[in-house]
Amino acid sequence: MYDKWESSNYFAPNGNGQSYCVLIPPPNITGTLHMGHAFNQTLMDTLIRYQRMQGKRTLWQMGTDHAGIATQMIVERHLAEENTTRQQLGREKFTQRVWQWREESGGTITQQIRRMGSSLDWSRNRFTMDEDYAEAVITVFERLYDEGLIYKGQRLVNWDPQLGTAISDLEVENHEESGHMWYFDYPLLDGLKTKDGANHLTVATTRPETMLGDSAVAVHPDDPRYAHLVGGFVNLPLVDRKIPIIADAYVELELGTGCVKITPAHDFNDNQVGQRHNLDQINIFNLDASINENAPSAYRDLSREQARKRIVADLDALGLLAQVKDHKLMVPRGDRSGAIIEPLLTDQWFVKIAPLAGPAIKAVENGDIEFIPKQYENVYFSWMRDIQDWCISRQQWWGHQIPAFYDEQDNVYVAADETAVRKKYKLADDVVLRQESDVLETWFSSALWPFATLGWPKQTPELEQFLPSSTLITGHDIIFFWVARMIMMTLHFTDKIPFKTIYIHGLVRDADGKKMSKTKGNGLDPLDFIDGIDLDSLLEKRKANLTQPKMATRIEKATKKEFPQGIPSYGTDAMRFTFCALATTGRDVRFDLNRIDGYRNFCNKLWNATKFVLMNTENSTITATPIRSVVDEWILSKLHRLINDANFALETYRFDMFANAIYEFAWHQYCDWYLEFAKPRLWDEDLGEEEKAGTRQTLLEVLEALLRIAHPVIPFISETLWQQVTPRLSGSHDTIMTQSYPIAEDYPLAIKAEAQVDWLKGVITGIRTIRGEANIKPSLEIEIYLQGGTPTDRAREADAHIMLKRLANAHNITWLAESDEPPPNALALVGDLKVMVPLAGLIDIGVEKIRLQKEIDRASADHQRIDKKLSNESFVAKAPAEVVAKERDKLSDLQGRMTALTQQLEKLSSL
RNA sequence: AGGCGCGUAGCUCAGUUGGUUAGAGCGCUGCCUUGACAUGGCAGAGGUCACCAGUUCGAAUCUGGUCGUGCCUACCA
Structure with missing residues (x-):
């Protein structure tokens, strides 16, 4: 298909x-x-x-x-x-x-x-x-460069030592892991002493290996403990480097010892401190995060993990390891490699983002672009307003190679290719050019997607x-x-x-x-x-990609518990x-097996309903002029509402409401009621052909429209069923997917029919409840008496007689005059109408009395509540008139109900 | 630490601008192989809407606070 x-x-x-x-x-x-x-x-x-x-x-x-x-x-x-x-x-x-x-x-x-x-x-x-897409990417790069919005610079970036490339801060995932906090004593030089008389400053770090690159110790400018030491020096142990003690407000007074080691080449904050104080940036890492030649030879070529161990041990040996504490810290890892990210000084290409961000913020502020749900606009704003320049170069081979070229003096020229560069910059043919080897990050190209x-650029x-x-x-x-x-x-x-x-x-x-x-x-x-x-x-499958093999047994257990039989085939x-049903406004969607189970059943239901409709409209080319009955009008009216609900749901991106509206209509209106109403009508020998034609027509029309309404969410089933249904209406069409969506006005709203069917449902449900509570077998035909009620009740009953009989499975429905004394019975009230099922040995009188009492209790509780509300003067005075009127109506209904039920209970008790 | 969100039936979740008897699906209980469907039908049980206070005639809904929980951002060197 x-x-x-x-x-x-x-x-x-x-x-x-x-x-x-x-x-x-x-x-x-x-x-x-x-x-x-x-x-x-x-x-x-x-x-x-x-x-x-x-x-x-x-x-x-x-x-x-x-x-x-x-x-x-x-x-x-x-x-x-x-x-x-x-x-x-x-x-x-x-x-x-x-x-x-x-x-x-x-x-x-x-x-x-x-x-x-x-x-x-x-x-x-x-x-x-693709070639033409790449052209767009290169064009964008060149234009941004020419506009001064792309620049190259040596800056501290997030470096993935495993992949050997820079990544953007968005590609770094920070998660809490347990580690340690090491405290080191850095000896004071020139005979300086702290206020406590110590001849060292204690700094703390979670990354001991970075101390090889320290170029200062910082204290807070207002810290009385260390004010006299600012301007002095300490000796950096192991490295034997004289580094200054500086004052910077970045240091927090309260925290730790109040002394911070500063490593400008390996920490984003330290880097800023370093720039403020003109500190050396001492890079101690190679690109794979092993220690480089800027460190003492004892540590060269060690991995960062080995270096850490060695340094801690060596400091300990020197008596400079003051303390080690267990510590929870946020560890930055690359989202692809999982490797710990190292801030590293490297040459990279950046997009100067502020000039681009301004208009982008405005477009959302002024409503040209709208987020749904709206709260995401705040997320967007907060990020955009604090946006950092975007590192777009990657030290990789697969991707759009940056269209920048260098001559032998490392002058930079940017254009699509070498020929274009020579032309654009009027370079002589003998100038040797080499292209930048870095590629652009993937999101740079995805950003051009729209x-x-x-x-574009065409x-x-x-x-x-x-x-x-x-x-x-x-x-x-x-x-x-x-x-x-x-x-x-x-x-x-x-x-x-x-x-x-x-x-x-x-x-x-x-x-x-x-x-x-x-x-x-x-x-x-x-x-x-x-x-x-x-x-x-x-x-x-689930165990195939585990990073921690230890988890295998746990996964196995969980999987066996959740899917003891595997997963059945549910279909697309x-x-x-x-x-769709799960697409509510929340931020998470938990995928619940029970839900898909239910919706598979729903698809099955549609299938079977269609089967029923097709069976009952077979060989019945509609010759007679169809006459619609009240139930036909009712289901069309419900369809009218469904179309409005579906449109509203999709216009407001409430996919859950869309799915629910379809489910409710198809199952609980069309299948549960309309098909059941249709059965006695189609099978009744006394009913005229025109009326049967009306029902057949309605069965088909409503189903056909329903399939179109549902098609966007269930394309396959709706197409399959629709192919079978449409020929019965107006000949076949190619496909449901290019049909027009149903229009509510084509299916008239019928308020009267709705009221009448509500009444009918009420009577039927009343009888069924009695049957259910009294455990009367569904197959057993019963006698029903009606008494009281209005002329409308009588008219409605006459109209619905055959349906009422069948759906209540009654062999007789008899109206009693007001003066008639009904036989002992179980009673259901529909408004003023009494619906009675004779006890006649079927119903246990005790059970019925309990049921009645429960009904009375419920009504009386409601009555009390509303009565209290209405006797509150300020409610009557301040609430809108229609709300008050509604409560009054309810109260009088409940009054009547209680009276009737109480009388009934007395009657049964006197038997 | 800051920001955002969430806490409603056993479970997963709806509840549009305050006025319902607080709903759905699944699960549960009882009865049913009646001619679309047991992937089904009918009926039923189940909630002090996390807690406290406030606004209001009226709060699941609005305000403040508490507790619990999740995510994002920043970071304690």
Whole structure:
């Protein structure tokens, strides 16, 4: 079915409607579909299918990003298996290998996305390393450089020593880990002594190895304990370096010893202190975080871990280790490698971000761009207003190589390629140029997504039509990574906003509310819900990527408990429906197996309801002029409301309400009641053909509309069923997905019919309750008496007689005059109408009395509550008149009810 | 430490601008193989809306505080 949709080009923009465009967060080529994607995809596809059916000219363009670091890691791992390295291969051959890998394995996720039913325009598929996309990236770089918004500089950056590249601060994850706090004594020089008479200052650190790069000890300017020492010196042990004691307000008086070692080359805060005091920046690390030649020879070439041990031991030996304490600290780790990040001085390229951030902040402030839910705007503002220059260079090979060229004097020239550089800078042919070897970080290219996918820098018709896009649907985890950067770049280069609305959905978590992760083994594969998976395969899968093998048994236990039978096959639609139903306003979405179970059943229900409708409308080409009955009018009226609710839900991005409205209508109105009403009508021999035709027509019309309403969320089932249903109405059509969305006005609201059916349901439910409580077998036909009530009750009963009989399973319904004495009975009240089931040996009088008493108690409690409310003078005086009137009505209803029930109880008691 | 959010039925969650009998799904109890569906039908039980105070005629809803919990940002050298 999906193939047919795709090959029929139904996914491409069509018609002349208003443009509607959704940007896909480009999945990366190393990825496989996880629950987060599946959730995100479901919401986007629901929205785009809905808008397409609303007649919009929709574009949901497919594309992937090249995932610089992740992809390079994978290919390097392959090379390692072949006992080679990228260095041995050389840059060009390595890049070829990456492309080769991408051809072979980079398409996994695109196939998986198809399984989700996503109606993406595949014909416009883009990849961030495509030639024309790369052109956009290079153009952007060059322009920003020429505008002075990109610069190169030696600055302290987050360095991943394992990957050998800088990463942005967003790519660093800080988590609490346990470690130690070491206290070192630095001997005072020149005979200085502290107030306590000590001849040393004590500093503390969580990273002892950095002491090799210390270039000062700082105290607070107002600290009386150390004021006399400022300007003096201490000797840096092991290194034997004379370093100054400085005063800086960065030091907190209360904290620790009040003395802080300053390592400008290896700590962001120290670096600023260093700049204020003109301190030396002593870099003690090589790029792999081993100790370099700036340190004493004893420590050279040691890894940072070895160096730490050695230094602590050596200081201890010298009697300078004052103390060691256990300490919890936040450890920065690279989000890809998991390695501890080291602040390191290196040459990097930066985007000067403030000029770009200004307009981007304004666009949200003035409402051009809107976040839903709105509170995310604060998250956005707080980050944007304190934004740091963006380090965009990566010491990698896979990615967009920075279009900067150096001559032999290291002068920098920026243009698309060497030829362009020579032309632009009027360089002689004999000037030797070499290109910058760094590449741009992947997010730099993703930031151009809204316009680069549409052909920019060329002015294409698509750019005209689909920029700005309408809605961006994404998780809050990439607001900074991607969303904010797209806003900045798009505004800067096109003077347009990238999108009008940003809908931020929750993040999918496991049943315990934990983040799903392959390395923790608590992840779930959406395809396993679609296709099902047996327990053994699931166990194997979840244990495959564990970083800590110790966890295997725990994962096994948890998995066996949660999925004792593995996972049954639920199908795409059930999963999509579940995701919609879970898309509430919260920040987390816990994926609950019970929910998908229920929604699978819902799909089954639709299937069976359709089967019923088809069976009962077979060979019945509607010849007679259909006459609609009150139940027909009622279900059409309910359908009218459903359409309004569905529209409202999707317009306000309440996918949960959308799903719930469909579920409630389909199951609890259409199936539970309307189909049951229809049965006696279709099967009653006395009912006229026109009326039966009316019911058949309504069965089909409502089902057909329901399928269209539900199509955006359950595309496959709705298409399948719709193909069978429409021929009964007006001949067949190609596909449901290009049909127009139902319009509420086509199905008239019928307030009177609704009231009448509410009454009918009330009578039936009253009788069923009696049957249920008295344990009367459903198969047993009973006698029903009616008494009291209004002429409306009588009219309604006459109208609904056959339905009432069947749904209550009564062989007779008899009206009694007011003066008639009914036989001993069980009583249900519907307004003023008494609905009575004779005890007649079926019902135990004691049971019935208990039931009555319960009813009376309930009514009396309500009565008391409302009576109290109404006897409060200020309530009557200050509350709106209609609220007071409503309470009065309730009170008198309850009064009547209590009277009738009490009389009934007395009657039964006197028997 | 700062910011944001959350705490409603056994579980997962709705509850739009204060006025409902506080809802749904799943689970639970009882009865049912009646001709769409046992992936089902009917009926039922279950909540002092975390706690305290305040505003109001009226608070799950608004305000302040307490406790618990989660996330983000910064950081204790």
